[in-house]
Amino acid sequence: xxxxxxxxxxxxxxxxxxxxxxxxxxxxxxxxxxxxxxxxxxxxxxxxxxxxxxxxxxxxxxxxxxxxxxxxxxxxxxxxxxxxxxxxxxxxxxxxxxxxxxxxxxxxxxxxxxxxxxxxxxxxxxxxxxxxxxxxxxxxxxxxxxxxxxxxxxxxxxxxxxxxxxxxxxxxx
Amino acid sequence: xxxxxxxxxxxxxxxxxxxxxxxxxxxxxxxxxxxxxxxxxxxxxxxxxxxxxxxxxxxxxxxxxxxxxxxxxxxxxxxxxxxxxxxxxxxxxxxxxxxxxxxxxxxxxxxxxxxxxxxxxxxxxxxxxxxxxxxxxxxxxxxxxxxxxxxxxxxxxxxxxxxxxxxxxxxxxxxxxxxxxxxxxxxxxxxxxxxxxxxxxxxxxxxxxxxxxxxxxxxxxxxxxxxxxxxxxxxxxxxxxxxxxxxxxxxxxxxxxxxxxxxxxxxxxxxxxxxxxxxxxxxxxxxxxxxxxxxxxxxxxxxxxxxxxxxxxxxxxxxxxxxxxxxxxxxxxxxxxxxxxxxxxxxxxxxxxxxxxxxxxxxxxxxxxxxxxxxxxxxxxxxxxxxxxxxxxxxxxxxxxxxxxxxxxxxxxxxxxxxxxxxxxxxx
Ligand SMILES: Cc1cc2nc3c(=O)[nH]c(=O)nc-3n(C[C@H](O)[C@H](O)[C@H](O)COP(=O)(O)O)c2cc1C
Ligand code: SF4
Ligand code: FES
Numbered sequence: 001x002x003x004x005x006x007x008x009x010x011x012x013x014x015x016x017x018x019x020x021x022x023x024x025x026x027x028x029x030x031x032x033x034x035x036x037x038x039x040x041x042x043x044x045x046x047x048x049x050x051x052x053x054x055x056x057x058x059x060x061x062x063x064x065x066x067x068x069x070x071x072x073x074x075x076x077x078x079x080x081x082x083x084x085x086x087x088x089x090x091x092x093x094x095x096x097x098x099x100x101x102x103x104x105x106x107x108x109x110x111x112x113x114x115x116x117x118x119x120x121x122x123x124x125x126x127x128x129x130x131x132x133x134x135x136x137x138x139x140x141x142x143x144x145x146x147x148x149x150x151x152x153x154x155x156x157x158x159x160x161x162x163x164x165x166x167x168x169x170x171x172x173x
Numbered sequence: 174x175x176x177x178x179x180x181x182x183x184x185x186x187x188x189x190x191x192x193x194x195x196x197x198x199x200x201x202x203x204x205x206x207x208x209x210x211x212x213x214x215x216x217x218x219x220x221x222x223x224x225x226x227x228x229x230x231x232x233x234x235x236x237x238x239x240x241x242x243x244x245x246x247x248x249x250x251x252x253x254x255x256x257x258x259x260x261x262x263x264x265x266x267x268x269x270x271x272x273x274x275x276x277x278x279x280x281x282x283x284x285x286x287x288x289x290x291x292x293x294x295x296x297x298x299x300x301x302x303x304x305x306x307x308x309x310x311x312x313x314x315x316x317x318x319x320x321x322x323x324x325x326x327x328x329x330x331x332x333x334x335x336x337x338x339x340x341x342x343x344x345x346x347x348x349x350x351x352x353x354x355x356x357x358x359x360x361x362x363x364x365x366x367x368x369x370x371x372x373x374x375x376x377x378x379x380x381x382x383x384x385x386x387x388x389x390x391x392x393x394x395x396x397x398x399x400x401x402x403x404x405x406x407x408x409x410x411x412x413x414x415x416x417x418x419x420x421x422x423x424x425x426x427x428x429x430x431x432x433x434x435x436x437x438x439x440x441x442x443x444x445x446x447x448x449x450x451x452x453x454x455x456x457x458x459x460x461x462x463x464x465x466x467x468x469x470x471x472x473x474x475x476x477x478x479x480x481x482x483x484x485x486x487x488x489x490x491x492x493x494x495x496x497x498x499x500x501x502x503x504x505x506x507x508x509x510x511x512x513x514x515x516x517x518x519x520x521x522x523x524x525x526x527x528x529x530x531x532x533x534x535x536x537x538x539x540x541x542x543x544x545x546x547x548x549x550x551x552x553x554x555x556x557x558x559x560x561x562x563x564x565x566x567x568x569x570x571x572x573x574x575x576x577x578x579x580x581x582x583x584x585x586x587x588x589x590x591x592x593x594x595x596x597x598x599x600x601x
């Protein structure tokens with residue numbers, strides 16, 4: 001999986017992340033009074049590189065911070081932002097909680113479902129471009145109904161804006 | 174009425190997040206005063222005298238919380254800033270972090286000086302990536318100008334502020350779950366006592382404060398406790414950020430002294446109801462975990478004690494407004510699904526109870542409700558309340574019991590009509 005064949009730092013063959021991610025994780029280990037605190041930041045780095053947290057990285061990162069692969073798995077599954085499978089290049093997360101629902105989030109999701117042919121929490125579109133997910137209150141209820149696409153906030157959706165957004169994202173790839 | 178902007182004094186300015194804007198408008202003067210003119214003990218007394226109560230949800234007096242730290246100094250002390258802001262309906266800390274990060278950071282530095290702490294952790298919810306970037310930049314700017322780091326402003330006081338990004342879990346806003354998460358674990362709340370002030374992060378004495386609470390500390394250091402205590406109402410002092418969302422014309426964050434009338438916030442600040450032909454039906458004043466107020470009881474003042482007297486709570490001041498088109502059972506189902514998803518699962522009443530709420534409300538909404546269902550919801554809520562490790566139990570039991578009790582006939586209608594009376598039009 002590792003794209004960085006040939007870097008001298010560390011045994012790249014057994015290291016399931018790039019040399020750069022490996023280096024950044026090592027930096028994290030001394031950032032906190034206890035190295036256990038580096039786990040969640042390290043998982044963020046892994047997901048940044050891979051798009052998700054692959055099974056084979058769990059033992060690797062666990063060893064760095066001093067916990068078992070099973071412990072890492074428990075942490076990964078507890079936090080909703082960590083994906084255990086690849087998501088689309090554009091991972092569209094629609095807020096489902098009350099203020100957004102009062103302002104029409106269901107309509108937006110149904111529209112996206114139809115346009116993309118995938119279900120929230122389900123598969124990725126065949127071209128790998130899009131996936132859908134319901135998420136809980138994004139702390140942006142003044143912009144309801146709202147979404148996040150990857151890490152970007154998307155305020156005040158309606159059907160027309162949703163269509164325009166899909167066009168734009170399709171153009172981007 | 175228009176009020177003097179204190180917490181939002183910079184938020185509307187161009188480049189409001191930059192340290193130059195902040196300094197040009199009197200920034201870091203509170204810190205200067207604290208370091209040059211005050212001792213830690215004096216500062217704690219100031220914060221106590223100001224009457225400041227925590228803005229994270231419980232309204233606990235901030236100065237008093239700080240005095241719970243042990244007198245001994247054999248272990249390091251930590252401050253954890255709660256920027257998890259996940260209570261549905263709440264988006265005020267986001268605004269402070271994105272628009273005026275130095276106001277928050279200055280409050281953090283002053284507070285650390287007061288409680289004699291040299292390492293602070295800024296725990297920000299993972300979804301606030303934009304806010305995190307802005308805050309990291311603020312830390313770098315403040316460090317470069319000598320307001321943070323070693324020997325701050327020549328005072329000999331050292332402080333490091335470490336940002337820490339959460340990863341999606343409402344429960345990590347609960348203070349002990351936050352500590353677990355910071356230690357790299359699942360966010361499972363701890364049994365209290367011991368309280369974090371005694372045994373907190375890494376087993377060391379720890380104070381957890383909300384973002385807005387700490388922004389207020391900056392104001393107190395700048396202008397003193399007597400001035401601060403003159404704002405708002407007795408025992409409910411200072412400026413406050415109020416969020417309003419749902420069926421209002423201009424959803425947003427509004428600053429006013431504690432104690433402004435809910436109807437003033439709704440009609441003047443948020444522009445009134447969204448649709449002229451759909452009157453107010455109900456409002457949740459404090460974030461989704463608080464009890465609901467039917468329209469007839471919305472004539473209340475927004476402060477800790479007034480709302481407690483009205484049978485609900487100010488909570489995180491995340492107000493959610495529902496108009497006459499809203500199915501209350503449907504709204505409750507939406508929230509029950511939130512709580513069922515977010516329960517950490519440690520306590521049986523919470524884990525099982527949230528599942529029951531969803532199941533019962535789903536069948537009510539589907540027209541398959543049973544006559545005993547409304548009572549069953551209240552009964553299960555009673556069994557959850559007071560029987561759990563953390564206050565999440567109350568956070569779900571209160572809305573369930575209050576929505577059913579206040580809108581009983583609507584729940585009954587779902588059963589007798591074998592359908593949701595609001596049909597597909599509501600909550601589409
Ligand atoms: C389920 C639950 C979620 C909470 N979420 C938050 C939150 O997102 N932000 C926050 O500041 N406080 C939250 N709190 C309250 C904290 O536990 C804690 O009381 C608060 O951060 C203390 O800060 P303060 O004294 O400055 O208000 C939550 C509490 C519970 C029980
Ligand atoms: S009350 Fe719920 S969220 Fe809190 S510790 Fe128990 S199971 Fe977890
Ligand atoms: S309910 Fe959607 S952002 Fe809060």
